[in-house]
Amino acid sequence: MTAIVRVQNLSKRYMPENVLAVDDVSFEIQQGEIFSLLGPNGAGKTTTISMLSCLLAPTAGDAFVAGHSVIREPMAVKRAIGVVPQEIALYNVLSARENLVFWGRMYGMGGRELSRRVDEVLQQVGLADRAKSRVGTFSGGMKRRLNIAVGLLHKPQIVYMDEPTVGIDPQSRRNILDMVKELNREGMTVLYTTHYMEEAQELSHRVGIMDHGKLIALGTQKELTRLVGEHETLRLHLAEDQAAEPLAEALRGVPGVVRVSTADHEIVLIVPEAEDALPPVITKANELGVKVRSVDIQEPTLEAVFLHLTGRALRD
């Protein structure tokens, strides 16, 4: 496999706020893979994608897309990439077809080739029957699909998808995830950013985990979960009137508990063996008079990895 994207010590500092949004990040994306950047909001994922799209100039480092430097050859990079931005970047008063024709022309396409590709991508995203409808009349999910179609129009070598499922219903989300998998089966390389652990887990061949501008882990899911060891995740759901922090504090002293984090009325524990850890955990809860409504036991996940690496849950 050859690397289609090579990111070398990329940094971005925003001035005058003097905020280091991306801090010395390096990774490669191989041709034909789905590579996800996973991290909470503000981790630096969108800034990284913006630099790889030549929309932001790096403060330090460089990146090469299809062999072209994002600093020295931005036009060649832009021709090689398809961008699906986080926001729905479409014109509401134009129809789906008119939008695609407009964006296709911006990629230098025209004539019969453009017309054929417009038909193809409309078919691909399931909007062929709404081609002549104005985008303003579309549902959020339909707009998201058309937003993706624009990024695919010129048959890019790699498509960047920046949180493409934000703010849509579960069914539309399912459609989009299936679409990404289908695209990849057809040979498309995908750079996918998300803060949903499940999406990264379902789609990605490899995942880069970002936090506070740094790439804190990189590898396949197996490689990443190995970082946590053979540990399992024990999730305690508390009653709504129960505060999580006192029990969490008490559980940090329980033998075998590797990590503890809290979110709302939930306590997440990383433990070597959930079945062994559960009795002393419940006992501690009873001692403190904390009502536990339910308990989930999970195999090692990317969320456990994030928790292991940062001490925080991904949704914090």
Place this chain on the structure above:
Amino acid sequence: MRKILNVAWKDLVTTFRDPTALIIMLAAPYALTLVMAFAFGGLSGGGGGLSGIPVFVVNHDGGEFGGYLQQTFQSPDLADLLDVTVTADEAAARAAVDANKAAAAVVIPADLSESIVPSGLASGDPSALANRPQAVVEVYANPDRPISAGIVRGIVDQFLSRVSAGAAGGQVAVSQLIASGLLAPQEALTKGMEIGERAARQATETRLIAVKGETAAEDPQGGFDWLTYMAPSMAILFLMFTVSNGGKTLLAERDWGTLPRLLATPTTAFQVLGGKVCGIYLTGLAQMGILLVASRLMLGVKYGPLSAVVPVTLALVAAATGWALVLAAYARTAGQANQMGTILSLAFGGLAGNFFPRQALPQWIRTASLITPNAWGLDAFNKLTAGGTLGDVLVPIAGLLALAVVLFIAASVIFRRQYA
């Protein structure tokens, strides 16, 4: 170039599909042209000036005063203003008003002369004055032509007030002459008649309504034509609103997320900006074209030779686009650009005389207004509607082009400072 035109075409299409934009661009200026021209000048006569107001005069009075009033309406001074039909058939006159064929019918009652100088005075009966009838001259007005009907009513009112004043003066003079023994009571009727007739004759001879006379001194072409003034004036005023809105979309594209997406395509920032500028220009041009053609075809406004109208319009829209760019470069958000655009458009309209003739404005305002495309454009169109040719509008065209160049340079300097 293809990408620039692609962006421009997209902007043109999106603007013309926006119902609110269409109202502001086309419906509002057209409606305001009609309203303002109607309010200030009436719309009769096709070209927009006041002339040929159709009026029926029904004279039932056999005496001299009814005749004088009828002569007033038929006087040469009012020949251009009024189109008078004298008839004895009162019902036909009213029917003509009802059918909107006349602005008003003036019905002179049979006892008009008797009410001014009662015949009883001839037999020396002094009580005749006290017992004289109260005559009523009726103006049967057409509600669809309020301004024209008002003019007819004004003529009648002015005639009657002068005659009444003359009659009252005559009575006082005759009474004093009798009291002082200089006039015999038997001669009172003759003297009174003389004074009354003189007043009525003066009313007939004097120009009662000076509509044309007052504007004739300022405008050698004849009466001031509000419609011809307002049609280009409103088109220019609303052109500024349109281009301001175009400038706003430059910032709005950032909010919509389409600007970063445009810049993520293999397109330079110059091409994107060029496309937006072309879009503003083409939209302004389309708006001016539609408004000028519509006012020519539907309102009969004559703009003069196409060889002059086209360069004036091209230069005008270029200068207006320049202001839109300065606005877009200076504003930080689309909302701010919108507010600034509205204020600028209205201020320019007031400064340049878009709401009333520029000649009425003080000299310093007229000088200050030269920073506006409105003033140069209005000046050019006024010259063209007055029969001017390309040679007569070269100075306004040069002014507009100079303004465009200066504003484009200013906008690029501000853009660089803002986005460098």
